[in-house]
Amino acid sequence: AAITYAMEFRNLCSLETFRDICSPSGYSENLEDVIKNEFTRIKGVTYLDHAGATLYPESAVREFCLDISKNVYGNPHSHNPSSTLTHDTVDRVRYRILQHFNTTPEEYSVIFTSGSTAGLKLVSEAFPWSAPTATEPGSLFCYLTDNHTSVVGIRGPASAQGALPIPVSPSEVEGRARAGVEGVGGHDGPAACQTPHLFCYPAQSNFSGRKYPLGHVRGIRARRLYPACDHPGRWFVLLDAAAHVGCSPLDLQSCAADFVPLSFYKMFGFPTGLGALLVRNQAAARLKKCYFGGGTAAGYLAGEDYFVPTANVCDRFEDGSVSFLDIIEPHAFGLARYTHMLLSSLCHGNGHPVAQMYTQGQFDSPDTQGAILNFNLLDCRGHIIGYSQVDKLASLYNIHLRTGCFCNTGACQHFLDITDQEVKNNLKAGHVCGDSIDLVDGKPTGSVRVSFGYMSTFDDCQTFLSFVVDCFVEKPPRVDRVRLENLRQTKTGPCGNSHQKRSIKLSANGGIKQEVETRRPAEPSLEGCVRPSSAVDTTLPKNPYTLTHIYIYPVKSCAAFEVCDWPLGASGLLFDRSWMVVNGHGVCLSQKREPRLCQILPRVELPLGQLSLSAPGMENLSVPLESAATLKTIQRVCQSKVCGDRVETVDSGDEAATWLSDFLGQPCRLIRQSPDSIRGGQKRLNTGKTTKTSTAVLSLVNEAQYLLINQASESSEDGQPLERQDLISRFRANLVIAGVEPFEEDSWSQLIIGNAQFLVGGRCGRCQMICVDQDTGAKSKAPLLALSACRSGKVGPNRPYLIIQPRAQCGVHLQTMAFA
Structure with a gap:
């Protein structure tokens, strides 16, 4: 059976299968040549975070440097030759942007911003919100719950001006769309009520990659869809296109949204500080401006409240001088669909699935799904593996992906079934956006996202799948044949061609590897691999223990300096x-x-x-x-x-x-x-399910004044001691003790060494630094993989380490000695 599974999975992981599934059609030039010429810097890197920021081609930077080195660009608000060149160039760029989105300056204006978030903020501040009166209803700010945080944030300024925020689920809009509810009075036609309302939705979800119908723009403005069909007034639509335009076209002739924010770094990778808000000219007339900066005023008086804005929409909303020096869908979708098909069909040796996928539909069309995969990995018992562990291990394979909730709390709650109360409880427990607390009471707080761009290759897919099987799959890998067949039957149209020729194969013991890579042993055997012991006494040790080594690290991240007797300072071991x-x-x-x-x-x-x-x-x-x-x-x-x-x-x-x-x-x-720099204060320490607050003064350490390790915790799975000195040097402890029971230090609250009393502050989360050989600087994936295997996929916070803080002990010397 294992041989059968291996042969089947090897066939699925071939370039021929990819071509068969994705019916590739080619580029105008060979993709290998594009990558060779434009992306030499990513050799050996598997970049799978294009939804966060795509990669810039090297020719773009070269041409930019050549342009600004040969031309003199001046402030466009002046009238000298250099200023005229800037003005004309910026105007040309505006035209090219509108041309790219199939529209004209007669229909849309391009307002340059620092990014899509700045464009959204501009709309929130300039939209003509109205508070309810005795005769007119107030404005509504309606937004899809699958919107990015920056869209949901509009409700702050909207509410402050009297508008009523209304979250709308995707099913509510689509339910009314299927029912074909007809509204009264279209967006552009005459109507008794002229109260302005704003509806916001993403062209593509940055969480799951789901593409929402662009026809919603017309449906909302014509009041045929919920919520517009239930509320009279003039409806404007903001279409968040930031995630969509990276790999997909957007035709503003067919979906004439009133406001379209975007960031150019998601399209071109460079520059990162420039975006735009495309504004439909019919809607621009309704925008109001409170603040005015240089270039936005046709005239004003300094002595009284008199201001006339410029007639040009772009000039009116670009405060100050524009940053004038910052001025492929089928292929990416094919790679994403192929990866989705294999990952969602992959099973552990016992038949349990490897991944919980968070998608709408089955990746059957680039019209409804972008090049994004969102998922959580499962162990062989069906338990979710925390996303921070996936992130740490991926970095060892030089795989760049993204984890968390991706600034989309609504979609995260929906797919992961997280209630509002659980979000609040997690926050109280110490979990905030962007941290590494990936599981609370066994339930995930976020997920893993991989996303593809036009420069992604089939090799990227294989490297990622190899990583998953190598690190997280109980061997031999198996395939859910029923699911796989269902996915294979949803064959799509042209999806591009990566022109890659390498394949991944199953080794004799069932693990997947690339032909050019050396796979780690099936069973981790790194020195220092540790395993949990049985329950231990939760009090301080009753018998004297021994402090065997003292290490200081005078220069952060450099080698250790071992001493036998050393003074304590206000921030820990002196220096x-x-x-x-x-x-x-x-x-x-x-x-x-x-x-x-x-x-x-x-x-x-x-x-x-x-x-x-x-x-x-x-x-x-x-x-x-x-x-x-x-x-x-x-x-x-x-x-x-x-x-x-x-x-x-x-x-x-x-x-x-x-x-x-x-x-x-x-x-x-x-x-x-600096001697005057006091660091520490109310520093939050992650100790597992809860957090503690440190009031200790810190040096340039990461979290606390001391790190401690117990030699008794260093044993292999069969209980035999391994080479501890290498482990100690990798884990960079300050204090090494000889205890009695493995991991008994986990439950200590304090300990006394000589005349110094220490308080336990928590456990230290392990990172990739333990994979660096402290003698040679060579990197190895084995240490973190071994720890992960010994801890059922968990590598941090790591048990052998404690964060400990002394009470005021300045001037006291610490010696290697027995302690209590």
Whole structure:
């Protein structure tokens, strides 16, 4: 049976099957040549977040640089030659945009914004909302619950001006559409009631990729669809096209929406700070303007409330000078449909499905579905695997995807069956948008999304499917034949061609791999793999334990410095994470991006008053340990961020910067936390189901002052000890103890070492840094995969680690010793 399943799945994962399913039609040129010429930087990267931002072709950047280096562009509000060039170029760009969407300047105006969100904000502030009166009903702001957060946010300004927000489910609109309800008085015709209402819906859901009928625009304006059919007045339609136009055409002749916001980086990848609001000229006359900036006024008086806006719609709403220097559907759909078919049919060896898909329909047409897959992975028992674990493991395969709710709470609630009360409860429990709390009481708070673009390839599909089978499928993989046959029968029209020739195969033990890659062993065997033990005592240990090692990390993300006796400071071990390396833009470097940092060995030499740095092939470097009072007077003050916290730092000088730059091969500087910079305060710590608040003063650490690991927790699945020193160095603990029971430290609330008393603050979530060999800087996927396997798909928060905080213990020395 295993051989049968392997052969069937191997056939499904072939290029021939993809071509058969997607009936490909080609580009005008070979896609491999496009990728070779335009996207050399993504070699080895599987980029599957095109719904977030697509990738820019390198020729676009080259031509942009060439253009601005050869032409002189001035402020378009002046009248000199350089200003005229800018004005004419911007006008030409406006025309090209309208041409792309099959409309003309007579029908639409292009208002440049910083992005689609800014366009939505502009509508929210300029729409002529009216409050209810004795004779007229107030304005309604109606929005589909599957809208992006930025659309739902319009209800704030709308409500403030008296409008009534009404959320509308997709089924409500479509239910009235099928019923064919006729309204009274169309949008453009005469009607007794002229109260303005606004209906907003997405052309394509950024959550599930579902495409909503563009005919809703006419239906709402003609008052044939709910909610317009139930409410008299003049109905305007805002069509959120940001997710739709990345891979699909939009014809404004057939769906003349009043407002169409979009972001160019979702279409072209570059520039990221430019978008537009397309406004139907008939609707533009109703917009009102409160604030006016440079270029928006035909005339005004500074001494009294007198202002006349410019007649031109674009000039009226583009406050200040426009950013004048920032000025393929079947293929992507085919890749998405193929991936959807295999992923939704894939099963564990016991027959349970691997994925819970969140889609409407079966990917049967690019007219109703975009190139987006949304899902959660399931283990062999049918339990959902948290999306943060999928994200962490995907990064080890260099797969870039997106997880969470994608700024679309309505769709997330609908597909994941999350109630309003559960959203509120999760927030109280500490879960906020964008964090890694993926499961609360076993229920998901979000999902995984992969999305394709015009430069995506069949190889991307295979890499992603290989990753899923390799990391999450109980072997051998099986196929739901009934579901697969149903999906195969919904064969679509032309879907493009990726021109890729590689395939993935099943290895002898049932795992999928690409021919060019080496697959990890079927059973993880990394040293340091740990397993949960039976229940342990929840009190402090009764017998003396031993603090076996003390490590400090003077420079964040560099090698450890082991000591046997060390003083405690206000923020932890003295000089622990007091320095960090930043790149040429002032961004902190870590081993995630620069693994060679582990080869830099810092040593704090207290008697000499210096920090010394050594690295292979480099002469030693010494940096003085100046007193806190003199640091700011002799070094340059700068700003940086650590885990979202802004910290004030001082630069350690040009000599250190040159040394680091030479070793790492990129512009770098060594900076130190300023003596006046106090970091910590009310810092939230994730401890599983709940969060705690830290009031400890922090250095440049991620979460807390100390990290601790128990050597008893380091054992293989058969209980035999493994090479602990490698594990300790990878996990970068400050304190290593010899306990009695594995994981007993999980339940401790405090511990005493010598004269220092420590409070337990929580458990540390593990990231990709444990996959960096601390001797060589080489990366390996095995550590995180092994931890995931030992913890049933969970790698963080990781049990061997505790975040601990001391009470005021400045001046106390910590020694390797027995403790209680």
